[in-house]
Amino acid sequence: MTLQTYFDDKEIQAPDAREGRLLASLPGLIAHARDKSSGFGAILQNIASVAVTNRQELAKLPVTRKSDLIAMQAEKPPFAGLNATPIGALARIFQSPGPIYDPEGKGDDWWRMGRAYFAAGFRPGDVIHNCMSYHLTPGGFIFDSGARACGCAVVPAGVGQTEVQVKAIADIRPTGYAGTPSFLKILLEKADEMGADVSSISRALVSGEALPEKLRGWFAERGVTMLQCYASADLGLIAYESDARDGMIVAEDIIVEIVRPGTGTPVADGEVGEVLVTSLNMDYPLVRFATGDLSAILPGQSPCGRTNQRIKGWMGRADQTTKVKGMFVHPQQVAEVVRRHPEIAKARLVVSRVNDNDVMTLACETDAADFNADAVGSTVHDVCKLRGVVEPATLGSLPNDGKVIDDQRDYS
DSSP: OOOOOOSSGGGGSOHHHHHHHHHHHHHHHHHHHHHHOHHHHHHTTTOOGGGOOSHHHHTTSOOEEGGGHHHHHHHSTTTTTOOSSOGGGSSEEEEETTTEEEEEOSSTTTTOOHHHHHHTTOOTTOEEEEOSOOSSSSHHHHHHHHHHHTTOEEEEOOSSOHHHHHHHHHHHOOSEEEEOHHHHHHHHHHHHHHTOOOTTOOEEEEOSSOOOHHHHHHHHHTTOEEEEEEEETTTEEEEEOOTTOSSEEEOTTEEEEEEOTTSOOBOOTTSOEEEEEEEOOSSSOOSSEEEEEEEOEESSOOTTSOOSOEEOOOOOBSSSOEEETTEEEOHHHHHHHHHHOTTOSEEEEEEEEETTEEEEEEEEEOOOTTOOHHHHHHHHHHHHSSOOEEEEEOTTOSOOSSOSEEEOOOOO
C-alpha cells in the first residue's frame, strides 16, 4: 500500500511552484558562491548572476567536475576554495578516499537525508542500525543525521566486526538498517551461523552500491523491506525511492540536470546522460556540479503522490571512477599503488560481483621474481581503504584499452 503521508509539504507542492522557487533562488546562490568562495569566485567571475533565472541560462554556466576535485584540492587544500563558509565555522571536515575532502556545516540534517528515511517507512521511535562508516569518511554521519531528523534513534555501528554487530542487533533489537545492501546480507548470514535472532530488522535504507531486484527479493524473503537512495558527501541527498518503487524521486532544494557526458549540454528527457546538480547549500554552494554518474529523467510523477521529477536511478559511471562497498575508487589511487611499487609495470583494477559482494582484484604486470602480492595488497588497503586481491600478470598481458579500472559487475 502506498504511504499517504509525507516528510513535509515541499514533497507535494505543485511542480510549477517548486520550479519557480528553485529558479528564483539562483541569482542569490550564484552571487553568494562567487563572492564568498574563492574557488567559485574564479569559476564564475564573469557571470552576471541576475541573468540566471531559468534553466537555459543555468545551462550556459561552467561545469565543475567531481572527477577534478582531487587535483583541485591538492592545489588548494582542503576544499579547492569551493567552500563559502570558512573552515573554522564548519561543524566537521571529512576525508574520503582519493583523497577528497568534504565539509559539513552546522545545523540539523545538513545533507537533507530525513525525507529518504521517511519515504522508506521510518518514523519516530524506530531504532536504526547504521553501518555506514564513521571513520574519517562522512557516510556514517550523513545517514546518522537523516535518521535523527526523522525522529529515530541510531546505533552507530560502522563497518566490520560482524559478530559484534550481530550480538548488538540481537540485544538492542533495532527495527531498521542503514548501509550498503551487501553488508546487511553479510550480517544476516552471520546471524544464521551464530543462531542469533536479528528478525527485529524489518526495514532498510541502503545506498553506496547497486541494488539488483534479485537481491531486494532475497531480503524480502527474510522479512526486510528495502528501499534505496542516491546521495553523495558533497551534495547530500540527490534522489530516493518511495514505496511506489517507480524510479527515484529527486530531492528538494537541488536542481538536477541530465547532460551529455563530458559536456554541460542538457539531453532530452528519457535520454541517458551525466547527472549535474546545483545545490542550494550556502556553506558549500556547488553550481553545476558533475557527479560522474549516469541516469535519465523519467516522465510523469510518482504514484506515491510526491510531485518532484524522477530519475531512473544510478545507471553507471561517465568516467572510470567507480564505487565499491560504498566507497569511491579513483584511477589516481591505482596510479599511487603503482608508484609505491616500482616492480609493477602496469596495473588494472577489476571490480566484480561474487555472491552479491563487491570484489576488487588488482592485476599487476611484473617480471619481478620476488613480487610480494601481500605487500601490494597492504598498499591497496592503505590507499583505497578497501581490501582487494592482488594477482601478478606477465608483461604485456593486460588489455591495451586505456582502462585503469574495469568494472565488470552485472546487476541483471
